[in-house]
Amino acid sequence: MIFNTWAYYLFFLIPSAVLFRLSPPRLRPWVIVLGGSLFFLFFSYTALGGLVPATCLAIFLWESFTSRFYRPKSWFCWVGVVQAVILLFIFKYWNFFVGLVWFNSSQKPYWTQAFLPLGISFFTFEFIHYAVDRKQSKTEAGTLGEYLAFILFFPTMVAGPIKRYQQFLPKLRAELADWSLDWHRGITRILTGLAKKFAIADLLTAYTNHLNVADIAVANRAILPLWLLAYGMKIYTDFSAYSDIAIGSARLFGIPIPENFDWPYLQTNIAQFWRHWHISLTSWLMDYVYIPLGGSRVSPGRVYFNVIATMLVSGIWHGAGINFVLWGLWHGVSLAIHRLYRSLRPLPQNPSPASQFASWLLTFVVANLGWAFFCMDVHTALFFFGRLFLG
Amino acid sequence: MQEKLLITGRRLFAALLVCLAILAAGNFVVQRLTAHTVARRILADTRAASPSQIIALGNSLMRSGFIPDSFGPPASPQDSSPAFNLAMGASTPVEQLLLFRAGLRSFSKPRLLLYGFYDFQLTDPVAFANADLVGNHDILYYQEPQFARRYFSMTRYESAAFEATRRFPMLAERGAVWAKVELLRRYLSQQGMPAEVRNQFGRVGDFTLLEARNREEFEQHCAIASYEKLNAPVSEIIREAQQQGIRVVVIVMPLPPKHVQSFYDTPAWSAYQRHIQQLLAAQSVSYLDASAWIPDGSKFGDALHLTPEGADEFSRRLGALCSDLENLNACSTTEK
Amino acid sequence: MKKMKLLTWLIQFLEFLGGERDIPPAGFPALGNPLFWGIWWGALSLVIYVFCGQSSKFIYIDF
Numbered sequence: 001m002i003f004n005t006w007a008y009y010l011f012f013l014i015p016s017a018v019l020f021r022l023s024p025p026r027l028r029p030w031v032i033v034l035g036g037s038l039f040f041l042f043f044s045y046t047a048l049g050g051l052v053p054a055t056c057l058a059i060f061l062w063e064s065f066t067s068r069f070y071r072p073k074s075w076f077c078w079v080g081v082v083q084a085v086i087l088l089f090i091f092k093y094w095n096f097f098v099g100l101v102w103f104n105s106s107q108k109p110y111w112t113q114a115f116l117p118l119g120i121s122f123f124t125f126e127f128i129h130y131a132v133d134r135k136q137s138k139t140e141a142g143t144l145g146e147y148l149a150f151i152l153f154f155p156t157m158v159a160g161p162i163k164r165y166q167q168f169l170p171k172l173r174a175e176l177a178d179w180s181l182d183w184h185r186g187i188t189r190i191l192t193g194l195a196k197k198f199a200i201a202d203l204l205t206a207y208t209n210h211l212n213v214a215d216i217a218v219a220n221r222a223i224l225p226l227w228l229l230a231y232g233m234k235i236y237t238d239f240s241a242y243s244d245i246a247i248g249s250a251r252l253f254g255i256p257i258p259e260n261f262d263w264p265y266l267q268t269n270i271a272q273f274w275r276h277w278h279i280s281l282t283s284w285l286m287d288y289v290y291i292p293l294g295g296s297r298v299s300p301g302r303v304y305f306n307v308i309a310t311m312l313v314s315g316i317w318h319g320a321g322i323n324f325v326l327w328g329l330w331h332g333v334s335l336a337i338h339r340l341y342r343s344l345r346p347l348p349q350n351p352s353p354a355s356q357f358a359s360w361l362l363t364f365v366v367a368n369l370g371w372a373f374f375c376m377d378v379h380t381a382l383f384f385f386g387r388l389f390l391g
Numbered sequence: 392m393q394e395k396l397l398i399t400g401r402r403l404f405a406a407l408l409v410c411l412a413i414l415a416a417g418n419f420v421v422q423r424l425t426a427h428t429v430a431r432r433i434l435a436d437t438r439a440a441s442p443s444q445i446i447a448l449g450n451s452l453m454r455s456g457f458i459p460d461s462f463g464p465p466a467s468p469q470d471s472s473p474a475f476n477l478a479m480g481a482s483t484p485v486e487q488l489l490l491f492r493a494g495l496r497s498f499s500k501p502r503l504l505l506y507g508f509y510d511f512q513l514t515d516p517v518a519f520a521n522a523d524l525v526g527n528h529d530i531l532y533y534q535e536p537q538f539a540r541r542y543f544s545m546t547r548y549e550s551a552a553f554e555a556t557r558r559f560p561m562l563a564e565r566g567a568v569w570a571k572v573e574l575l576r577r578y579l580s581q582q583g584m585p586a587e588v589r590n591q592f593g594r595v596g597d598f599t600l601l602e603a604r605n606r607e608e609f610e611q612h613c614a615i616a617s618y619e620k621l622n623a624p625v626s627e628i629i630r631e632a633q634q635q636g637i638r639v640v641v642i643v644m645p646l647p648p649k650h651v652q653s654f655y656d657t658p659a660w661s662a663y664q665r666h667i668q669q670l671l672a673a674q675s676v677s678y679l680d681a682s683a684w685i686p687d688g689s690k691f692g693d694a695l696h697l698t699p700e701g702a703d704e705f706s707r708r709l710g711a712l713c714s715d716l717e718n719l720n721a722c723s724t725t726e727k
Numbered sequence: 728m729k730k731m732k733l734l735t736w737l738i739q740f741l742e743f744l745g746g747e748r749d750i751p752p753a754g755f756p757a758l759g760n761p762l763f764w765g766i767w768w769g770a771l772s773l774v775i776y777v778f779c780g781q782s783s784k785f786i787y788i789d790f
Contacts, residue, residue, distance in 0.1 A: 004779065006552075178398075179400075180398045180399055180400045180402070180403045181395075181396065181398045181749065183403055184396070184398040184402075184403050184406070184764070185396075185746045185749060186746070187746075187768065188744075188745065188746030188764070188767075188768070189745065189746030189747065190746075191746075191768055191771040191772065191775070192744070192745040192746055192771060194771070194775045194779075195771045195774045195775050195778075198774070198775055198778035198779045198781065199774050199775075199777075199778040202778060202781040202782075203572075203575070203576065203579070203778065203781065205576075205781070206575075206576040206577075206579040206580040207579060207580070207582075209580070210580070210584070215584065218584065218585055219583045219584055220583040220584070222583065223582060223583025223584075224583075226582075226583070244745070244746075244747075247747075248746060251746075259747070263738060266734075266738075353730075394750070395749050395750050396749050396750070396751070396758070396759055397759040398759050399759075402759050402760075402761045403761075405761030405762075405765065406761035406762075406764040406765040406768060407765070407768075408761075408765065409761055409762055409764075409765020409766060409768075409769065410765045410766075410768040410769045410772060412765070412769070413765070413766065413768075413769025413770070413772070413773070414769060414772055414773070417769075417773050417776070451787065480787055481786075481787040522783075525780065525783050526785065526787065526788075527787075561776065565776070565780060566780070566783070568776070568777055568780070569777075569779075569780030569781070569783055569785070570785055570788045571777075572777060572778055572780065572781060573780075573781070573783075573785040573788060574788065576781065592787050592788075593785075593786065593787055593788050597786040597787075598786070600786060601786070
């Protein structure tokens with residue numbers, strides 16, 4: 001983790017944020033570009049082990065070059081989309097793909113030295129968003145420096161939130177005001193995120209480290225639900241803590257970043273859960289997968305397909321493994337069932353407290369059962385459910 | 392309509408100062424609470440001990456395996472044992488050097504140093520980053536820190552981190568605080584699981600992690616180590632001892648039969664032992680292989696450490712051997 | 728209804744304490760008081776300090 005290192009705060013965040021505030025407006029994007037480039041090089045070298053990952057900074061430079069050719073209605077924008085997808089496929093999914101296609105072969109063309117460039121899952125999605133929105137005239141081009149600042153903004157580089165250029169640009173250009181309030185709230189947010197991460201998420205690993213076949217086999221059956229719930233809480237506090245630190249860090253620059261989590265475990269249906277969990281990813285999937293597939297403006301059967309397909313993409317995005325596909329399928333089917341149920345039985349105007357509680361409980365259980373496929377491979381997850389329900 | 396938070400620069404800095412004041416208070420509390428950590432207790436015991444002629448030094452194997460009263464019973468009930476156990480668990484030769492130096496300042500005219508080790512501790516380089524200095528290693532922050540600087544090649548950043556850390560007890564003694572959280576984690580982790588076997592040092596199963604994974608890995612390590620010299624802190628321990636006229640005996644500590652059969656009954660280990668003996672003989676240091684002294688596996692509490700019963704047997708036998716220093720000359724090659 | 732209002736208030740309060748909202752919940756003063764925030768930051772910092780060592784490998788805990 002990068003956000004728990006002294007280097008992040010002392011060498012990158014504080015100097016960059018201070019320099020950003022002191023710089024004239026025309027230089028501010030370049031302060032972010034410089035800080036982000038050095039951040040990428042430093043943590044690629046130290047956390048990913050060497051020079052080769054660090055050279056992936058060239059990806060950002062290439063993207064900034066090609067982005068200058070994105071025009072409204074231009075086919076070239078598809079080049080931007082395709083090259084981002086190819087990057088993601090090669091670095092993240094090649095070995096998974098090889099395992100699937102060459103499953104019978106003893107000579108599989110694995111990329112044995114495979115590594116993941118820092119933040120690839122997030123920056124490729126920002127590349128795709130920009131290319132598509134430029135094609136659809138939903139965003140202006142901005143200057144080269146402004147676009148580089150967008151893609152190299154290091155507080156959100158590693159783990160999101162996934163930004164939108166048309167929201168980021170006005171804030172980058174805005175007059176900076178009230179630095180003391182920004183720093184006050186930024187510091188508060190960062191400290192809250194770190195406390196959440198260490199005191200809750202990391203402590204819960206005392207339970208979640210047991211989610212393997214050997215420990216599941218010997219554990220008292222009654223503890224198994226606790227382990228799964230602990231994972232649900234751990235992943236929430238861990239990921240929302242990263243978002244807290246990212247948003248707090250961005251606040252030091254005076255650049256507000258949209259919220260990424262909004263009390264998802266308090267929601268009373270699975271659709272609401274997904275509107276409150278990893279909000280930036282859900283909205284990205286809505287805009288660039290669900291709606292292009294037809295969204296809700298097609299036949300009901302096709303809508304259910306669109307929902308499930310979108311969640312399959314979400315699952316695959318989270319990880320290159322069959323278990324992630326199953327996790328996406330779990331949520332896709334849950335969303336489809338919820339949609340079908342609501343089409344047959346619309347939500348009452350004033351639901352009773354008992355029905356609200358029941359809805360909340362069902363949503364909570366469905367979301368947490370799904371985590372079994374997220375944190376364990378398929379065999380282990382099935383073994384877990386077998387022990388949990390059958391003994 | 393609720394008012395927005397009103398923050399000025401002055402209020403922000405004032406809040407930061409209050410936060411720093413709380414951290415300073417925390418620093419003071421940690422300093423008080425860690426006044427009796429393991430390393431500090433050993434140092435305090437060393438200062439308070441009556442002069443000892445025989446010093447036992449090493450890590451947890453010596454700490455648990457050497458019983459002074461069994462080694463050399465006092466001449467009369469009023470006297471204390473002539474031996475003193477200066478070993479410390481979870482320590483490297485650098486920390487052992489610091490403890491030895493503390494012992495030299497406290498004891499007048501010690502005559503014998505018994506330095507216990509296992510596997511490759513005499514020759515493996517000791518390398519630490521500042522982040523590793525937790526637990527008993529924290530003695531390096533406050534006890535003659537120049538030795539940490541001497542033996543760990545620190546980058547400028549590491550050096551600055553070391554200097555900053557050692558000035559704040561909250562940072563230097565962080566391991567003592569984190570160990571409490573680790574106990575909480577172990578308590579949570581144990582819920583719903585079969586009970587773990589534990590001994591005085593912790594979970595028995597953990598100590599297999601301190602052994603080589605397999606014979607092949609061990610033999611590879613032997614092959615490399617057979618070309619290494621004694622590491623710098625071990626050489627310094629020998630030098631300082633001999634400067635004071637102290638006879639040094641390096642002892643391969645008793646190990647469970649499984650470890651001996653898996654790793655020590657190999658040509659590679661024998662070759663490494665010959666190499667060590669040559670290095671030590673060149674400095675007039677005696678070598679004693681006690682690895683197979685305790686063939687009864689039930690006298691070991693885990694993969695490495697003797698039980699009190701095993702320690703008593705080892706200490707008595709060692710005491711009998713060392714009661715006549717001339718015998719130690721014979722130890723250098725074949726005493727088993 | 729009262730419980731829901733209390734829950735909403737609690738959520739807003741936690742968000743205010745956590746730096747997510749700049750406006751405190753109804754009935755809570757818009758405290759810019761440096762003492763309040765300094766103590767809160769100090770408490771968070773101490774919690775971070777106590778719990779941040781969990782990736783350190785403790786095989787041996789000797790008390």
